[in-house]
Amino acid sequence: MPKSRRPTIGVFDSGVGGLTVLRALLDRIPDAHYLYFGDTARLPYGSKSAATVAHYAVGAVRYLQDHGAELLVIACNTATALALDEIRAAAGVEVIGVVEPGAHAATAASRNRKVVVIGTEATVSSHAYRRALEARSVMVREMACPLFVPLVEEGWLEHPVTEQVARIYLSEAFSEDAGDADVLVLGCTHYPLIKPLLRRVAPGHVKIVDSAESTAEDVACYLGEQAKTGPPRSSPETQNVELGASNLKFFATDSAEKFRKMGTRFLGLPVEDVVHVDLKE
């Protein structure tokens, strides 16, 4: 990809949580065009089966590609953990998920090669992080924290209830043979919003790895490599898609207004150009 060209990056999530990944991408690659798809009508993915998540995710990424995405970032940990292979098989462009970058960053951050990963029920049951970390000879304790997503969506980022819930989850996660684990991986799109609270509650020696940030780094590296080796694999039609004045466009399967409101909180920037999408089953 020539350095002067602005790539169109499609970012997919089950809802607004993936805006934490978009934020990290914007911080590193501010001049790209972004198409963000939040499947707000069908979330949460974290309690659904692999087959359902794969079906939803493939429909959404096809939509992003049809609208000009030349590179796909699967911001949703659950969709990455359960359906990355199916998404890759259906996509005609490069696909980057959040699990491998998160596992890579955790491995680099851990001194004693013991890591705790927190995520949704579905992410934890898939053991995708376990496989990625064990392949790097890292011992892992995975812990499902299903109450965090609704608490974050409620905006209870510094609430005593959230703190109490975090204490219960983390004391179990950092117990017995994981008691001396020195890295905590935030394996869910929503958790970066409660990072300050988790920082306080986690044992003092623990480093926090945010898979949103590691993924954005991987995307920047990929684009850097592409810039050296040539243009991305995209069709001529997709290169002509016009995004208007802004470099951010959002698609949501539930109310655009609701997405605008909640999205602004997750992105930390005004979310304006939101289009409601009805994906037929």
Ligand code: DGL
């Ligand atoms: N985006 C999901 C994840 O990162 C959390 C929300 C959901 O369960 O859909 O795992």
